[in-house]
Amino acid sequence: MATLTPKQREIRSRERLILTHSVTIIRDGGLAALSMDTIARKMRCTRGTIYNHFPNKEDIALALAARAVRRRLRLFEFAATLSKQPRERMAALGISCEVYADDMSDDFFIEQMVRHDFVWPKTSEGRRDVLHDCEHKCIVQVGLSVHDALASGDLQLPRGGCVEDVVFGLWSLVYGGLILEATSPSLAEAGITHARVAIRRNCNALLDGLGWQPLYDASSYSKYIRRIKPKLETHAKEILADTSEQADVIHERHASSAAEGRT
Amino acid sequence: MATLTPKQREIRSRERLILTHSVTIIRDGGLAALSMDTIARKMRCTRGTIYNHFPNKEDIALALAARAVRRRLRLFEFAATLSKQPRERMAALGISCEVYADDMSDDFFIEQMVRHDFVWPKTSEGRRDVLHDCEHKCIVQVGLSVHDALASGDLQLPRGGCVEDVVFGLWSLVYGGLILEATSPSLAEAGITHARVAIRRNCNALLDGLGWQPLYDASSYSKYIRRIKPKLETHAKEILADTSEQADVIHERHASSAAEGRT
DNA sequence: GTCATTTTTGACACCTTGTCATTTTACTCA
DNA sequence: TGAGTAAAATGACAAGGTGTCAAAAATGAC
Numbered sequence: 001m002a003t004l005t006p007k008q009r010e011i012r013s014r015e016r017l018i019l020t021h022s023v024t025i026i027r028d029g030g031l032a033a034l035s036m037d038t039i040a041r042k043m044r045c046t047r048g049t050i051y052n053h054f055p056n057k058e059d060i061a062l063a064l065a066a067r068a069v070r071r072r073l074r075l076f077e078f079a080a081t082l083s084k085q086p087r088e089r090m091a092a093l094g095i096s097c098e099v100y101a102d103d104m105s106d107d108f109f110i111e112q113m114v115r116h117d118f119v120w121p122k123t124s125e126g127r128r129d130v131l132h133d134c135e136h137k138c139i140v141q142v143g144l145s146v147h148d149a150l151a152s153g154d155l156q157l158p159r160g161g162c163v164e165d166v167v168f169g170l171w172s173l174v175y176g177g178l179i180l181e182a183t184s185p186s187l188a189e190a191g192i193t194h195a196r197v198a199i200r201r202n203c204n205a206l207l208d209g210l211g212w213q214p215l216y217d218a219s220s221y222s223k224y225i226r227r228i229k230p231k232l233e234t235h236a237k238e239i240l241a242d243t244s245e246q247a248d249v250i251h252e253r254h255a256s257s258a259a260e261g262r263t
Numbered sequence: 264m265a266t267l268t269p270k271q272r273e274i275r276s277r278e279r280l281i282l283t284h285s286v287t288i289i290r291d292g293g294l295a296a297l298s299m300d301t302i303a304r305k306m307r308c309t310r311g312t313i314y315n316h317f318p319n320k321e322d323i324a325l326a327l328a329a330r331a332v333r334r335r336l337r338l339f340e341f342a343a344t345l346s347k348q349p350r351e352r353m354a355a356l357g358i359s360c361e362v363y364a365d366d367m368s369d370d371f372f373i374e375q376m377v378r379h380d381f382v383w384p385k386t387s388e389g390r391r392d393v394l395h396d397c398e399h400k401c402i403v404q405v406g407l408s409v410h411d412a413l414a415s416g417d418l419q420l421p422r423g424g425c426v427e428d429v430v431f432g433l434w435s436l437v438y439g440g441l442i443l444e445a446t447s448p449s450l451a452e453a454g455i456t457h458a459r460v461a462i463r464r465n466c467n468a469l470l471d472g473l474g475w476q477p478l479y480d481a482s483s484y485s486k487y488i489r490r491i492k493p494k495l496e497t498h499a500k501e502i503l504a505d506t507s508e509q510a511d512v513i514h515e516r517h518a519s520s521a522a523e524g525r526t
Numbered sequence: 527g528t529c530a531t532t533t534t535t536g537a538c539a540c541c542t543t544g545t546c547a548t549t550t551t552a553c554t555c556a
Numbered sequence: 557t558g559a560g561t562a563a564a565a566t567g568a569c570a571a572g573g574t575g576t577c578a579a580a581a582a583t584g585a586c
Binding site for chain 3: 035036037047048051055056057
Binding site: 308 | 535
C-alpha cells in the first residue's frame with residue numbers, strides 16, 4: 001500500500017486540481033459562479049467524477065477556506081518571529097493581516113464566504129473541525145504575544161481584564177475593519193478613504209489605552225513597518241507557491257478512497 | 264388618485280405582508296429557506312403574484328435589510344438624545360448596537376446576509392441606494408458625537424487623525440466583535456466567553472487611548488449603562504411595533520404600480 | 527350588467543443538484 | 557500478452573428552484 005499506482009496518484013492530484021479550478025472560478029465570477037458543472041467543464045470530466053472527491057460544492061469551498069486558514073496561520077507564525085519585543089510583534093501580526101487581505105486575497109475572501117448561511121449548513125462536520133482547529137491556533141498565536149507582554153511587564157491588565165479580551169479586541173478591530181473596507185460601499189462616502197491607515201492607528205490607540213509599553217510613537221512604528229512588511233509579503237508569496245501541503249481528504253464516496261487515504 | 268380602492272389597499276398592504284412572511288421564513292430556516300415558492304405558499308397565492316411586487320427574492324431580502332438599517336438609524340438617533348456629554352453619548356451608541364443585535368436580531372442578521380455574494384449582485388440598484396443612504400446617516404450620527412467632543416475639548420485628535428477614523432475604529436470594534444460573536448464558533452473555545460463585556464471594555468480602551476475625556480471609570484460607566492439600557496430596549500420595542508413606515512416600493516412589473524406608487 | 531383594465535394564474539423552458547445503474551478503465555496475476 | 561476483477565467515470569434521471577408570459581379571472585366605472 002506504500003506505493004501508489006499512476007492512477008491513484010492522478011486521482012490524488014485531482015483533489016488539488018479541483019481546488020485550483022474552483023479558485024479561478026470564484027475569482028472571476030464569485031462564489032455564485034461555482035457549480036459542480038462549471039468545475040466539471042473546466043476539468044473536462046463529468047460532475048459525477050467530482051462527487052467522488054467532494055460531497056457538494058459547499059465542501060469544496062470549505063476545503064479552500066481550510067487551506068486559507070492554514071496559510072494564514074503560517075503567515076502569523078512567521079510574523080511572530082520578526083521581533084522579540086511584544087508590542088512590535090503585535091504590530092507585525094497586524095500587518096500580516098493586511099498582507100493576508102492583499103496578497104492572499106482569494107483566501108481572505110473565501111474565509112468570509114464560507115461563513116454564510118448558504119454555505120455553512122451544507123458543509124461536512126469533519127472539514128468544519130479542521131477549520132476551527134486552525135482558527136484556534138491563529139488566536140493562540142496572537143495570545144502568546146500578549147502573554148509575553150504580561151510576563152515582561154510591558155502590559156498590565158486592568159482588574160477583570162484577561163488576555164483573551166485583548167486578543168478579541170484587536171481581532172475585531174483588524175478583521176472588522178478589513179471586512180468593512182471590503183463590503184461597505186458607504187465607507188468612502190463616509191470619509192474613510194484610507195482604511196488601512198485608520199486600522200493601524202486604531203490598533204495602536206487600543207494598545208495605548210491598555211497602557212501597553214512602549215506607547216505608540218509614529219516614527220519608530222512606521223520605520224518598523226517599512227522594514228517588516230516586505231518580509232511578510234515575500235513570505236506570503238512563498239506560502240502561496242508551496243504546493244507540498246497535502247489536501248485533507250475527508251469525504252469518501254467509494255470505500256477505496258478511505259482505504260487509500262487513511263489506514 | 265388620492266383615495267385608494269379596497270383592491271389597491273390590499274395590494275399595497277401585501278408588500279408588507281410579503282416582508283412579514285419572509286422574516287418568519289428566514290428566522291426559522293435561514294436565508295436559504297427563502298424561496299418565491301415558500302413565500303407564495305405561506306401567502307396562499309402563486310409565485311407570479313409575488314413577482315408583481317419584487318423582481319426576485321434577493322430584492323425581498325434587500326428590502327428587509329433597508330428596513331433594518333432604517334430601524335437601526337432610529338435607535339441611534341434616540342441613543343444620541345440620552346446624554347449631553349459626548350463620551351456618555353458614545354457609550355449610549357455602543358449599547359444601542361448591543362440592543363440592536365439582541366432585541367432586533369432578525370434585522371441584525373439580515374443586514375449581514377444581504378452583503379453576501381449570493382444576494383448582493385442580484386439586487387436592484389435603486390434599493391441598494393436606499394440602503395447606502397441609511398447607512399451613511401448612521402455613520403454621520405456617530406460622527407456628530409465625535410465632533411461635539413472635539414468642540415468641547417474633551418478630545419484632541421493626534422496629528423493626522425480625523426473624526427472618520429475614530430468612527431471607523433469604534434464601528435470595526437463593535438460590529439466586528441458582534442459578527443465574530445455570531446459567526447465564530449472557535450470564539451468560546453478561545454476563551455472569549457463574554458464577548459459583550461469585552462467589546463465594551465475595548466471600546467473604552469480605544470477612547471482612552473485617544474485621550475477622550477473623561478477617561479473610563481468602571482463604576483460610573485456601569486451605572487450609566489444600567490440607567491440607559493432599559494430605555495434603549497423599550498425604544499427598540501417601540502420601533503419594532505411601529506408599522507406606520509411605508510414600504511419603499513421601487514420595483515414595478517405593471518405600469519399601474521408605478522402610477523400608484525409615485526406620481 | 528357590461529366592458530375595459532388590472533391582477534392572478536399556472537404552464538413553460540431553463541438551470542442546478544445529487545443519485546445510481548451501467549459502461550469504461552486500470553491494475554493484477556497467470 | 558491477455559483475462560478477470562476491482563474501481564472510477566459516465567450520463568440519464570427525478571426533484572426542486574427560477575423567471576416569463578399568454579390566458580383566465582377579478583375588479584371598478586359607467
